[in-house]
Amino acid sequence: MLVWIDGRPAALLPVTDRGLAYGDGLFETIAVRQGRMDLLDRHLQRLADGVQRLGLPLDLALVRAELLAFAGEFGHGVAKLIVTRGDGLRGYAPPVDTHCRRILSGSPAPTYPVRNRLDGIRLYPCATRLAEQPLLAGLKHLNRLEQVLARAEWQDPAYAEGLMCDSSGRVIEGVFSNLFVVRNGELLTPSLARCGVAGVMRAEVIARAAAAGVTTRVGDLDRAALLAADEVFLCNSQYGIWPVVALDSHGWPVGKLTRKLQGLLADLVDV
Template structure:
């Protein structure tokens, strides 16, 4: 089911700036038992992105009504995507500031993962496509995802489940669809994202949950060498939760209780 600006249909104006320039934002949510998980975190990131791009905030009450309508008509367990664009505009990059945002809510089938993947881990590669630095866009989930599209095209092997992306300086930033967590000597590390990357809601949930329990979490620049020298590595996003990596390129990693069992249990207890 798709709702556009409060109406059930699947069409947008061809002059929409989201189509022309990627001028907008999106959120991908997991819906479980009829409930959109981590809703407040998703909305906070969406609002932050709108403020950063100077897109008027959507009516959040109306947005939630549309979300509930889609869930009620599509099923209790599914993937939900929210998109907010600047709306229709004239030709050219400049915007007037009077545009009316386009708000889209759409559903997709439940994202299913084999439970054995959480026990055994999955494989990843380090991508050749680099993420460029742009502090004004870093952190938000804007619609310009061409770097991820190019990176995802680097492999066809179905056994490879993720590609890890570095920035122009060679630091580890994120996966094509996930954030990175590494463990070294009992401490959890995750890349800092002030120059590139998306601040994922599951990454935030992991950090906040462990901080609340006074467990060490360090956000820092991480080199590819440090990544490959980690005791264990995991990826995380709103659909996967926390999933261990068993191999990156030719480097094999054990599955860590810290990054799987302990983190997963804490997130479950925290109603992640």
Template sequence: MQGWVNGAPGEQLSVRDRGLAYGDGLFETIAVRGGRIPLLARHMARLADGCRRLSIPLDLPQMESELQAFAGQLGDGVAKLVVTRGEGQRGYAPPQPCQPLRILQAAPLPQYPAVHAEQGVRLFPCETRLAEQPLLAGLKHLNRLEQVLARAEWQDAECAEGLMRDSHGRVIEGVYSNLFLVIEGGLVTADLSRCGVAGVMRAELLQQAQMLGLAIELRDISFEELLSA
């Protein structure tokens, strides 16, 4: 399926786009099933928060309408939504005003081996560390060089995911997933106020756990605690 740019089929972008030049933007990776988006509200809420924090004046109702139309044509698959600040001149200073660029791409749904759900997965302990930047913590922004470097560390197909820590050795997340520990019947997940991506499924699991009355902790996690959980 052809991608969309600014609400219309097409795949041409300006060489002056700030997403390309500086990673100045955000993205969402969205599961689509039967033309519907199960976690639509969570994706849009995270996108809205990111646009607010980066001061990108995105028309959110327009973006949601385009996303739902795209999902309807896709049927089953993964929709990647990318928002950039749009075109700009040379230099870091954000253009005032700016015209955000909206991109939608399609991909097949990933097929994970059943053994992953039945027996768990093997994690590779990445040496690449996540830098601490509270202004960007939690956002799914376009600069993913830390994840690129981390994913390049292993080639072993037996490792389904990589484990990422911050500069102090605290366990934060996977290269492309969030991490939960089950401790004494409750859920523990990393504090993402300094770095990391606040995943939509993480938010969903936390809400479901709360509804079930499970104990929830968002806090620092040591590597040793992870190994003993």
């Protein structure tokens, strides 16, 4: 595994790092192919929003340069960027003199069954709920315990992903994916104003669908509306789009709009 810390090869992290102590930071998981990073601008836009909202004094130009250099050396796989508030003493109060730490690691690209993309997947109905916290909504912050608990709910390989709702019962996303439904030719994805992760592939799907003339809307989605959908699919920056064909005893077909969007995003997915 290739690892850089603050722009240099390294393997050790101080135990005083606030990312370790409090989850005080953000991360991005970026697909790298032939030395280039997919959707890099979208990753950096989300990171810029995150550092502004968390008050992290991060040099984004430096981060971009490091990502490009890292991708060129790494070549192919998945690059994970972790940004923390850096070192601190005991206590929640952020240090006055903050020096953000940048941790870059490279791993092999995940391998998913081709049938997930072609035939669709079954969703596991997770009992773990997402807490509603608008201050953190949309951010890819370091605290992923809700996702850890949700993913621990099933071991059956028949389920490729889990469905997560918020504490009020609204449908939000998958454990590691964003969710879309199609109804009467219209594309809808759940609002992330209260919780959830604003995925870069979600943003790309919205943009390409709109450019193709598909009516696209962001709004609240309850379970009844999900079950009434004509098509359902998930998206993620590593695998693109997976059709959803079942949740509990309910089923959906792999629909025409889902297939159309898979085709529009084919340049971002290794097949």
